[in-house]
Amino acid sequence: MWKPDRQSRKPVYEQITDHLEQRIAYGEFPPGSLLPSERKLAEQLGVNRSTVILAFSELRALGIIESRSGSGTRVSQHKWGATPRHTPNWKRYAEGGSFLPNVPFLRRIREALQQNPSLIDFASGELSGDLSPLNEIAALMREHHYASYLGYVDPQGYMPLRQALVAYLDKYRGIQTTESSILITSGSQQSLFLITQCLLSPGDAVAIEDPSYAYSLPMFQSAGLRLFRLPVDHDGMCPDDLHALYKKHRIKMIFTNPNFQNPTGMVLHEERRAKLLEAARELGLPIVEDDPYSLTDYNGLTRPSLKSVDSTGSIIYIGSLSKIAASGLRIGWMVAPNAIVERLADARQQMDFGLSVIPQQVAAQFLSSEHFEPHLDRLRMQLLYKRDLLIEALQKELPDAVQYEIPQGGIHMWCKLIPEIHDAKLLEEAIKHGVVFVPGSVYGSDSGFVRFTFARAKTEDIGPGIARFAKALRTLTP
């Protein structure tokens, strides 16, 4: 991204003037369109707001932009060409379609992280670089020849990866399946997108956990689904209300994340698993089992999957490498009945024509390599260490202000604040203090809850990050 050259003899405001004039001439900001605010531009370019104000006034003097109080700064309609030109009303297009924008809190967090990479990040649901098997993957990429075929692959995904997953699912998740039941997707995200867009119709009712990752995904609302809640406590989701919900709302599907749930970190209790499966069977309801965290169990226990005891093909199982290896591989998978896999493979083909073959080859090699198990062992120990650093910091900085259950796996910790604090105010204050988290309301909970993800921040940043959070919190509590 362009930044002003502070060594240049040309004043910074002039550089910004020229830069903006160029971007406007290139069509990035067409005639009539809104420019970013002075505040936002100043943050992006790393300059004072007064410098941007000066650059804007130059552009205004040149007739290139116009400002009207209250409606921001726009590119002039009349500058570009002898006669006034009609240009598309891009704003109207950007507001078109049925696809909703991301949750405002998540967009705010993303923006804050882009503008200030030194923020301590308890928000992003991913592993830090040192937890990912970067050296192992680099070694595999040196050893193997990955560019031997670079055409479109089978709509269900690269066959050797599906073969590797058949062995993986059997060994680590107790799931017996065949390559023909597997669809490779761009992380779990695309599996959920395909399910919500292609198997359900607007107005359909679904049961989801409360709190749930699903609330952070506008795709559920974009698909026009009605969401009904099954509360989560320290034994995971409670399925008792399922029959009543079904009777009242004709539930069409159940979404659950049974192991180390996002955001609570809790594990679904054995008895509740049996109840859930029994209820789903009685009602003929499919379950979507989202299972990204099971292999992170700090004690090395094998947490069973629901799919492993699914004798009637009632479960769509979703997994991925994002939380156990690297999110940047964008490798996820779905195990589902034949009719579903074929339907979704066909739909996915239309959306993006499938995933690149290169990361699929890398993933297949990694899953079958001798690197995989030692990596998992190391990952579990490192996550446990980070979890303990987080707890230690919370006890030190906020001994009476937070309540939580201690997770035994996964990457998230769910905290209740005492007293309850306004979500938006706390997030803004935290950003000011140099730390980000996700407010609980993003996951459908009431105000006053916080999700801390401890996998992304560097080990040495966890303590200072919570100290910053505590400081932000104190500015808001009397």
Added chain:
Amino acid sequence: MWKPDRQSRKPVYEQITDHLEQRIAYGEFPPGSLLPSERKLAEQLGVNRSTVILAFSELRALGIIESRSGSGTRVSQHKWGATPRHTPNWKRYAEGGSFLPNVPFLRRIREALQQNPSLIDFASGELSGDLSPLNEIAALMREHHYASYLGYVDPQGYMPLRQALVAYLDKYRGIQTTESSILITSGSQQSLFLITQCLLSPGDAVAIEDPSYAYSLPMFQSAGLRLFRLPVDHDGMCPDDLHALYKKHRIKMIFTNPNFQNPTGMVLHEERRAKLLEAARELGLPIVEDDPYSLTDYNGLTRPSLKSVDSTGSIIYIGSLSKIAASGLRIGWMVAPNAIVERLADARQQMDFGLSVIPQQVAAQFLSSEHFEPHLDRLRMQLLYKRDLLIEALQKELPDAVQYEIPQGGIHMWCKLIPEIHDAKLLEEAIKHGVVFVPGSVYGSDSGFVRFTFARAKTEDIGPGIARFAKALRTLTP
């Protein structure tokens, strides 16, 4: 994919019986679900239909499946568990959602290619392996360290790739832009998907070429768009009707593929470009310029892009590496005004959380490497050679039965058959004779047109492929 072991002492039908029982037990075919037909299974497994019939009768005797005449073979409801279990009605789910399945002809072609890889392929719109820069990419992958970062990347795409594209677009397409105006997508396909899903609303009217690639994409119909045609002849799309269409139907967007158009191979004439741009400007209409083929010009000419003369930011420009390097990289890009790029980056984030960073790194390296230009030169010569082989074969095998214009770039040739032949019958006959093409009606034309793609088939297969096609054609003409 599993195949029976012909060396085994266990009879093939027994192996198939066991294999199917296992897949049913794994939930791939849940109770009550439909099994593939005997014909389809026989093709998949490479056995006689009678072998499958025998395996089915074994499964029927075991009570695992049930056949009813006219409604196919289903997995029994009562086998799996002591009491009848309710299982989800997967068929109903597979028919849910607003997303339409792929065009039947394209599904038929895909199925035929999967079942018989020895078919000569004039259907797939991609390069053969020897036209792709596999060695160059392999060399880059050995030289560079690609796994240094494997987290989620910026929603607009990996910054070094966007930087490489700024230079590429300037040098090869005359387009001046900045990284902030570029969105990296999974090929052109995902760019089109994002535009049709997120910028347009159901009921919106759009103008597309006739014939056009757009007709082969159910995404236009899935988004509820009304399609209006601008005819294509040997000077490309004729924009004369635009004003009338706009007046009558309130056109919202124009889609065009100006250089070496898919499927006709024609180039938009200079005068028509000016007319199109002028009309779009007058009406304030955005143009989507799909530009995958320009760099394949056999004479090495630089065909201008519409975007290069777009002073008002009215054009969304789409490009990709699929037709000039390798479709399996899944790297495409969009250049659009700021408001559009931000909106679509946000939506894409929700669909798949972005592309894997590895192919983006590879693409950035390749575009900036000394391999790129020599590869392009070689590609152009090889495509010209293949085009000439195709023309030679058509002249030899079908001197009076086809009419065509000779393309000067791209990978497609568009032929009119004399006399007109029924599309579906011809395709089935061609598959029987060992060759596939795409019937013209897939692109919205009348019956009796054929698209031959000459980039995918091996050089030595082009002549024999057309001989097979001619034979198939002769069986249908008196």
